[in-house]
Amino acid sequence: MAEHNCLFMEKILGTDIKFLPGVGPKRAELLGKELGIHTYFDLLYYFPYKYIDRTRFYKVAEVKGDMPHIQLRGRLEGGQVVGPPRKKRFMALLRDETGVIELVWFRGLAWIKDSLKPGKEYIVFGKPTRFGSRINLVHPEMEEADKAEKQINASLQAHYSTTEKLKNSFITSRVIRKLQATLLKMVGSQLQETLPAALRQEHRLLPRRDALLNIHFPKDAATLEQARFRLKFEELFFIQLNLLMQKMVRSRQVKGFVFEKVGDYLNSFYHEKLRFELTGAQKRVIREIRRDLGSGRQMNRLLQGDVGSGKTLVALMTMLIAADNGYQSALMAPTEILAQQHYNTIHRWVEGLGIEVRLLTGSTKKAERRELHAALQEGRVHILIGTHALIEDEVQFMKLGFVVIDEQHRFGVAQRARLWEKSGGTPPHVLVMTATPIPRTLAMTLYGDLDVSVIDEMPPGRKPVKTLLLNDSKRERLFGFMREQIAQGRQIFVVYPLIKESETMDYKDLEDGYESIVRAFPPPDYAVGVVHGRMKPEEKDLSMKHFVKGDYHIMVATTVIEVGVDVPNASVMVIESAERFGLAQLHQLRGRVGRGADQSYCILMASYKLSPEARKRLQIMVETNDGFKIADADMRLRGPGDIEGTQQSGIPFDLHIANLGQDGQILQMARDTAEKILAKDPSLAQGENILLRNNIRLFSGKDKDWSRIS
Numbered sequence: 001m002a003e004h005n006c007l008f009m010e011k012i013l014g015t016d017i018k019f020l021p022g023v024g025p026k027r028a029e030l031l032g033k034e035l036g037i038h039t040y041f042d043l044l045y046y047f048p049y050k051y052i053d054r055t056r057f058y059k060v061a062e063v064k065g066d067m068p069h070i071q072l073r074g075r076l077e078g079g080q081v082v083g084p085p086r087k088k089r090f091m092a093l094l095r096d097e098t099g100v101i102e103l104v105w106f107r108g109l110a111w112i113k114d115s116l117k118p119g120k121e122y123i124v125f126g127k128p129t130r131f132g133s134r135i136n137l138v139h140p141e142m143e144e145a146d147k148a149e150k151q152i153n154a155s156l157q158a159h160y161s162t163t164e165k166l167k168n169s170f171i172t173s174r175v176i177r178k179l180q181a182t183l184l185k186m187v188g189s190q191l192q193e194t195l196p197a198a199l200r201q202e203h204r205l206l207p208r209r210d211a212l213l214n215i216h217f218p219k220d221a222a223t224l225e226q227a228r229f230r231l232k233f234e235e236l237f238f239i240q241l242n243l244l245m246q247k248m249v250r251s252r253q254v255k256g257f258v259f260e261k262v263g264d265y266l267n268s269f270y271h272e273k274l275r276f277e278l279t280g281a282q283k284r285v286i287r288e289i290r291r292d293l294g295s296g297r298q299m300n301r302l303l304q305g306d307v308g309s310g311k312t313l314v315a316l317m318t319m320l321i322a323a324d325n326g327y328q329s330a331l332m333a334p335t336e337i338l339a340q341q342h343y344n345t346i347h348r349w350v351e352g353l354g355i356e357v358r359l360l361t362g363s364t365k366k367a368e369r370r371e372l373h374a375a376l377q378e379g380r381v382h383i384l385i386g387t388h389a390l391i392e393d394e395v396q397f398m399k400l401g402f403v404v405i406d407e408q409h410r411f412g413v414a415q416r417a418r419l420w421e422k423s424g425g426t427p428p429h430v431l432v433m434t435a436t437p438i439p440r441t442l443a444m445t446l447y448g449d450l451d452v453s454v455i456d457e458m459p460p461g462r463k464p465v466k467t468l469l470l471n472d473s474k475r476e477r478l479f480g481f482m483r484e485q486i487a488q489g490r491q492i493f494v495v496y497p498l499i500k501e502s503e504t505m506d507y508k509d510l511e512d513g514y515e516s517i518v519r520a521f522p523p524p525d526y527a528v529g530v531v532h533g534r535m536k537p538e539e540k541d542l543s544m545k546h547f548v549k550g551d552y553h554i555m556v557a558t559t560v561i562e563v564g565v566d567v568p569n570a571s572v573m574v575i576e577s578a579e580r581f582g583l584a585q586l587h588q589l590r591g592r593v594g595r596g597a598d599q600s601y602c603i604l605m606a607s608y609k610l611s612p613e614a615r616k617r618l619q620i621m622v623e624t625n626d627g628f629k630i631a632d633a634d635m636r637l638r639g640p641g642d643i644e645g646t647q648q649s650g651i652p653f654d655l656h657i658a659n660l661g662q663d664g665q666i667l668q669m670a671r672d673t674a675e676k677i678l679a680k681d682p683s684l685a686q687g688e689n690i691l692l693r694n695n696i697r698l699f700s701g702k703d704k705d706w707s708r709i710s
């Protein structure tokens with residue numbers, strides 16, 4: 001087989017869509033803008049979202065008013081424009097051996113009148129509508145029966161999503177189907193196989209050509225299923241192959257600092273400071289990290305673990321190893337409150353060890369900043385903790401060896417890239433910590449080239465948070481419960497949804513909520529604080545500080561408290577309008593309590609009228625505390641595009657057909673297969689593997705170096 005150097009095996013698939021008969025420049029522009037279809041390839045891989053069975057023909061006598069789209073076959077009779085001027089419509093009849101049914105058009109009357117041929121046999125496709133006592137078909141699709149025969153595989157009919165703009169320009173699902181037919185007729189015979197024969201046999205994959213033909217024009221349901229399987233596999237396989245290849249190249253080419261020894265800093269921390277045993281999971285992760293640090297290659301590791309599972313401690317111990325080897329570390333947090341909190345925690349942990357920890361945020365004063373810059377460059381600072389301020393150009397290190405990124409999804413890829421420049425050529429080791437549990441399938445795709453460590457065990461002695469679902473009629477009971485808890489010395493969060501920071505309505509909810517809480521918990525017996533995104537950072541900070549100190553019994557808040565904030569004495573989390581939150585967010589919020597030794601509670605307040613989906617979501621929260629189970633459920637319920645935390649980081653490519661929520665098994669298979677092939681033939685040079693090398697970027701879009709985490 002000939003080798004091509006272009007992205008596509010078939011040069012013709014790179015052709016601009018405007019050259020396809022039936023498209024032209026205007027439609028091409030719309031297709032590009034609305035659906036991202038720019039080339040023949042894009043159209044060919046624009047797959048239907050559903051199919052309608054057209055194998056079955058109904059008889060007129062069988063038609064009822066509540067049927068979905070159906071298909072009839074009969075002779076067209078009559079046909080005339082009727083009705084008063086402003087309510088004109090075109091009526092015709094379709095007759096088969098069992099009866100007649102009305103066909104009606106309200107628009108395009110002139111055109112329909114000219115194109116229909118009374119007396120001819122038609123195949124009619126449409127949705128029956130009841131109209132008083134009569135049933136008719138409104139705006140049915142009409143096909144002359146003797147011409148319909150010639151269609152490709154017309155058994156299951158593909159339907160494509162379109163947009164309002166496309167429909168207004170008459171680019172309907174039907175038109176897209178016609179374009180697909182035109183395209184397949186042109187390129188069908190030229191479509192090349194992308195997968196080696198052995199691989200296709202092993203997984204019983206349909207040839208690519210058949211798969212692409214049948215995905216648009218299925219011969220029958222079984223073949224369609226095979227086509228879908230083949231195309232899903234192909235897509236996931238090439239993505240994994242690409243990720244694994246990049247990981248391999250990087251681990252061969254990117255050298256890393258070697259931290260070979262454990263010295264005084266870590267030893268005295270471990271023996272003098274740490275008052276508890278590490279969990280088994282923490283020990284395992286530290287071993288994994290130490291193996292990376294000794295390997296001579298750069299570490300790129302994702303550390304996943306539920307809120308409170310002890311990730312920060314693992315990061316700190318790694319920073320101490322860096323210090324033991326003469327390197328500086330940096331920890332980057334998404335918000336000032338969090339940076340401050342990390343600073344406090346870490347500062348306390350390392351007190352007396354001779355480790356210099358400093359904080360750098362947007363509000364660090366100029367003079368201090370100048371002094372800090374110098375201290376960093378002279379290597380007098382071991383650990384720098386901060387926000388985005390940390391990646392500004394003036395911040396230079398003497399010997400930056402290790403970077404921790406907390407809650408990375410809030411940092412853009414470009415921002416991370418700037419860390420690169422701070423360690424003089426050799427990249428620092430990177431540990432990305434996240435408490436947003438990402439379903440395994442998604443992690444494999446988003447971070448397929450990273451190594452992943454998971455802390456799947458909570459420190460002992462934690463009582464799992466009890467979660468209750470209540471509706472508004474139980475508010476008095478809720479307030480009673482809150483008073484009891486406050487009487488026992490606990491503090492309480494009450495969180496209101498704030499979907500978009502600009503939504504005035506939401507602030508109204510928050511303000512009303514705050515007032516009603518103050519009414520129910522009046523001074524001087526009670527103190528209620530408030531924190532939300534419209535406050536100035538200093539105000540926010542001050543309010544949070546009061547709560548942390550215990551000055552407030554209740555903190556009314558928006559989701560600004562979602563990430564990280566640690567108030568061990570807060571043991572009740574009330575979430576208002578809980579149905580408006582996503583699962584990941586609910587889980588994050590619940591993670592704010594349950595940090596101390598007391599029994600904690602999460603109370604989900606919701607409307608008693610809930611959509612089935614919302615009810616399911618809240619039910620999952622009641623049933624489990626396991627972040628990974630929740631993430632998987634979230635993915636199943638909503639699809640990966642909606643998973644919070646990944647929206648910000650953005651799935652770096654659009655999947656054409658695979659669904660990470662449903663196709664976990666195929667994904668695993670694809671990854672295993674890719675690993676096996678690369679193990680035997682790392683440069684994909686042997687035999688038919690050349691096909692793989694030529695197609696490796698087929699589904700990896702355009703700017704594909706995203707997998708380099710930094």
Ligand code: ADP
Nearest residue numbers: 276277278279306307308309310311312313459
């Ligand atoms: P994360 O960063 O995963 O949210 P942290 O590292 O902040 O978790 O740990 C949460 C709390 O649990 C901290 O107060 C920490 O001191 C404590 N902790 C961490 N590991 C253990 C352990 N093995 N045993 C007991 N407590 C622990």
Ligand code: MG
Nearest residue numbers: 308311312564
């Ligand atoms: Mg933490």
